[in-house]
Amino acid sequence: MVIRYDSPLNLLVSTKGHPFDRNAFSDMFDAMRGMTWTHIEQPATAALLSPEGCADFDAILFYDVPGLQFRTPEPPALFDPPETMKAGFTALLDAGKPMIFLHHAMAGWPTWDPYAEAIGARFFYQPGTYKDRPYPDSGYLFPATYRAKVLAKHPVTSGLGDGFEVTDELYLFEMLETGDDLIPLLAAEHRFTMDEFYSAKNALEARMWTRDGWTHGPGTNLVAWAKRSGNAPTVTVQMGNDGKTFGNENFRTLVRNAVDWVTSDEAARWARNAA
Known part of the structure; x- marks a missing residue:
C-alpha cells in the first residue's frame, strides 16, 4: 500500500478489542476514492489521542472496544482510560476533531462516562451505570x-433513498444523550423489546442465545445518528458487524457520507x- 502524503482527506481508523473480518473491513476503506486511511490498534490509539497526535488526520473512526478484557466465562475486566487519554480525547472534542463510531465501538471505555456522552449511547456488556x-x-x-429507514434528509443519508435492507447485528440499548445536539438519521424497522434479543452478560458467561435472568426495557430503534460532542461533529452507526455488511454498497455509502460530512465546513x- 502506497503512503499517500498528498491525499485530500486522511482518516485514522482504530480497531482491536473485538474480532472482525479484517480483509473485508480493509477492502471497504480501500474502495473509497479521494481519501486515504491509516490503521491503528488499541492501546496505541489511546496514546495518540490528542490534538497534537492527531494533527495530520482529518477525522477519527473508532471500530474498537477499549477498556474491557474479555475472559469468558468470567465477567470482563474493566479498565479506566489513562489520564493522558482522557485529557487528549477531551481536548480533541474541544478542538472540534470529527469522529465516527461504528458498531461495537459503542461499548468502549465502559468506566468513563464522557466517552459514552460523546457517542450518545453505550452498549453494556454487563450491568453498569451511567x-x-x-x-x-x-x-x-x-x-x-x-x-x-431514512429519518432525515441529511448529507449522511444522501444516496440512500428512503432506506435499505441489511443483514447485520442489532443491539437492544437505550440512548443516553438526546436533545438538539442529536440528529436521528436511520431507524431499524424491527421490534426492540427484550423478547427479540439475548443477554450480553449471559453470552459472556458462555450461554449464548439466552435471556434467562435478564430484564431490559424497550430500546431505541435508532441505528445511525449525528451528534454535537463538545465542538466536534460525530456520527454513530450501530450496524457494522461482519464482512457481509462491509460489502453492502448502501452501508459503504453511509460510512463514506459520514466521513465526508464530519470533515465538512458545514x-x-x-x-x-454557529450560524
Missing part, C-alpha cells in the same frame, strides 16, 4: 435482516453551534 444511574446489560441479535459550523 452518570450514577444503573443500567442492565444490553441485548444482541444476529443475524438480523431488517430495513434501515459540520464544523453546526458542531460549534
Whole structure:
C-alpha cells in the first residue's frame, strides 16, 4: 500500500478489542476514492489521542472496544482510560476533531462516562451505570435482516433513498444523550423489546442465545445518528458487524457520507453551534 502524503482527506481508523473480518473491513476503506486511511490498534490509539497526535488526520473512526478484557466465562475486566487519554480525547472534542463510531465501538471505555456522552449511547456488556444511574446489560441479535429507514434528509443519508435492507447485528440499548445536539438519521424497522434479543452478560458467561435472568426495557430503534460532542461533529452507526455488511454498497455509502460530512465546513459550523 502506497503512503499517500498528498491525499485530500486522511482518516485514522482504530480497531482491536473485538474480532472482525479484517480483509473485508480493509477492502471497504480501500474502495473509497479521494481519501486515504491509516490503521491503528488499541492501546496505541489511546496514546495518540490528542490534538497534537492527531494533527495530520482529518477525522477519527473508532471500530474498537477499549477498556474491557474479555475472559469468558468470567465477567470482563474493566479498565479506566489513562489520564493522558482522557485529557487528549477531551481536548480533541474541544478542538472540534470529527469522529465516527461504528458498531461495537459503542461499548468502549465502559468506566468513563464522557466517552459514552460523546457517542450518545453505550452498549453494556454487563450491568453498569451511567452518570450514577444503573443500567442492565444490553441485548444482541444476529443475524438480523431488517430495513434501515431514512429519518432525515441529511448529507449522511444522501444516496440512500428512503432506506435499505441489511443483514447485520442489532443491539437492544437505550440512548443516553438526546436533545438538539442529536440528529436521528436511520431507524431499524424491527421490534426492540427484550423478547427479540439475548443477554450480553449471559453470552459472556458462555450461554449464548439466552435471556434467562435478564430484564431490559424497550430500546431505541435508532441505528445511525449525528451528534454535537463538545465542538466536534460525530456520527454513530450501530450496524457494522461482519464482512457481509462491509460489502453492502448502501452501508459503504453511509460510512463514506459520514466521513465526508464530519470533515465538512458545514459540520464544523453546526458542531460549534454557529450560524
